[in-house]
Amino acid sequence: KAGVTQTPRYLIKTRGQQVTLSCSPISGHRSVSWYQQTPGQGLQFLFEYFSETQRNKGNFPGRFSGRQFSNSRSEMNVSTLELGDSALYLCASSLGQREETQYFGPGTRLLVL
Amino acid sequence: SQQGEEDPQALSIQEGENATMNCSYKTSINNLQWYRQNSGRGLVHLILIRSNEREKHSGRLRVTLDTSKKSSSLLITASRAADTASYFCATDLRMDSSYKLIFGSGTRLLVRP
Numbered sequence: 001k002a003g004v005t006q007t008p009r010y011l012i013k014t015r016g017q018q019v020t021l022s023c024s025p026i027s028g029h030r031s032v033s034w035y036q037q038t039p040g041q042g043l044q045f046l047f048e049y050f051s052e053t054q055r056n057k058g059n060f061p062g063r064f065s066g067r068q069f070s071n072s073r074s075e076m077n078v079s080t081l082e083l084g085d086s087a088l089y090l091c092a093s094s095l096g097q098r099e100e101t102q103y104f105g106p107g108t109r110l111l112v113l
Numbered sequence: 114s115q116q117g118e119e120d121p122q123a124l125s126i127q128e129g130e131n132a133t134m135n136c137s138y139k140t141s142i143n144n145l146q147w148y149r150q151n152s153g154r155g156l157v158h159l160i161l162i163r164s165n166e167r168e169k170h171s172g173r174l175r176v177t178l179d180t181s182k183k184s185s186s187l188l189i190t191a192s193r194a195a196d197t198a199s200y201f202c203a204t205d206l207r208m209d210s211s212y213k214l215i216f217g218s219g220t221r222l223l224v225r226p
Binding site: 100 | 148153154155157158161201203213214215216217218219
């Protein structure tokens with residue numbers, strides 16, 4: 001099976017712009033979670049989608065949003081970018097049941113100038 | 114705030130030696146997982162230990178879990194240069210139906226050839 005894929009892999013934006021990141025889960029996986037990784041805050045949970053519904057959301061401002069499509073692919077959007085949004089954004093997929101492994105993609109590295 | 118704290122923050126050992134990393138967490142969990150990350154890339158799942166398990170092995174990896182002390186340890190035996198990476202513990206909180214991993218701050222392991 002192909003692994004989790006994320007596009008683009010690298011992105012440079014300027015403050016005030018918006019960005020959309022994409023994640024394609026492993027075939028058959030219905031849950032997609034997003035995480036932000038920064039040197040200062042570490043790995044932080046953004047949100048989780050299951051069957052096109054957001055099931056859980058982390059403690060991030062409303063500028064961070066996401067959605068999931070019927071084929072389980074997911075996108076996250078960050079509007080009005082700030083310098084502090086520079087990070088590695090990771091998505092992970094799973095079948096969506098409790099107590100199971102999440103499989104991570106390679107990440108999208110976002111740099112905000 | 115992060116659920117898990119890892120100790121040590123950094124570890125440097127010689128190839129062939131064993132490496133031990135510790136993780137402490139704050140609240141009740143369903144399971145605890147260990148992940149490896151190579152140089153800012155995606156996370157690779159290593160092992161999952163459930164809250165009713167005390168020890169688990171996978172190849173050169175040995176994980177222990179002490180729920181009374183809210184702590185876990187990861188032992189890598191006979192380390193190799195390729196084991197150089199950051200290692201994170203992640204806990205699945207016993208809360209709602211969604212899947213949310215809370216990551217520790219990580220241990221940076223350097224295995225010297």
